Amino acid sequence: MPWKLASADLEDLARGATLLGTGGGGDPYIGRMLVERVLGDGAITVLDPDEIDDDLFVIPTAQMGAPTVMVEKIPAGTEPTQSLRILEEHVGRTAQATMPIECGGINSMIPLVVAAETGLPVVDADGMGRAFPELSMETFAVYGVNGSPLALAGERGERVIIDTGDDNRQMEWLARAITIRLGGVAHIAEYAMSGADVKRTAVPRTLSMGLSLGRAIREARQAKRSPFAAISDALSTTLYSEVRELFVGKVVDVERRTTEGFAKGVARVASGSSELEIRFQNENLIALRDGAMVAIVPDLICVLDAETAEPITTEGLRYGQRVRVIGISTPEMMRTPGALAAFGPAAFGLAEQFRPIESLVDTLVT
Structure with a gap:
């Protein structure tokens, strides 16, 4: 069943998602602050991947770049939703949900920023089941979904579309080069897919697992x-x-x-x-x-x-x-x-x- 994610859950989620990020995926404090700023007292609807409609149109959103840069180069906060809108405009379809591409302190949070700003639900799944450094390193790609077209948004309003067809490694190479020239950090929307594709290619329930992990650590510490x-x-x-x-x-x-x-x-x-x-x-x-x-x-x-x-x-x-x-x-x-x-x-x-x-x-x- 769908469930609600509130601001009170974000600290536990950031902790658990950072653990699953195996050292990567971005700074958990920055990720949490980005969501809290937009969400306030509201709540985000999270969808179980097994229950979504096969024709649901899902656009995953994320931040890309070197984690060392992200600590010093805080995003404006508008870039994630901008990347979604750029891709929607390019493909001529409106997203019905968003989703993480990986686990991590920031990249489990970026889709929540988009959801809080747009009202979209977030699918409880991702394409890595952890964090990887390259955009082509996705279960989505392994099991047949192309990353292109990819939309990239910069902090000064830059808008980029990259379409390399089924060559996900070339997509990563070009997006990485542009990100470097934007100062080392950019925001992206990619791997647009159907609900049926999500069920076939995504690692399921990683948001809820991150939340349960973070909560388990906190509660254990409180109970000594x-x-x-x-x-x-x-x-x-x-x-x-x-x-x-x-x-x-x-x-x-x-x-x-x-x-x-x-x-x-x-x-x-x-x-x-x-x-x-x-x-x-x-x-x-x-x-x-x-x-x-x-x-x-x-x-x-x-x-x-x-x-x-x-x-x-x-x-x-x-x-x-x-x-x-x-x-x-x-x-x-x-x-x-x-x-x-x-x-x-x-x-x-x-x-x-x-x-x-x-x-x-x-x-x-x-």
């Missing part, structure tokens, strides 16, 4: 229980049911650079003589414990505060932080050969082969 056990319990009945502890220690080094429109780098976490190395491109891609792989994309690698379980984004990593790193399994639809070709290790230039988190690590999160 382990928020890490609460994460494992909250995910146990979902498509993300395998949760493993990868490492506990102190951040001793972060190498980070903003290049080609991405935040790329390596973080190192140490405990005694043991060390965990995490390589990232906006999102965490691979974790190596003393040189041995313990988790790899598309499974989730999540860096959390060691006491509170508050998720830490890649741009938020700092020397001296005490952290607990966990791995979470992705849904089976994200582990198929087609999915791994789009957003598995080889797509990021990694030499390692994908192996499920549950086959690499025995240590359960408690």
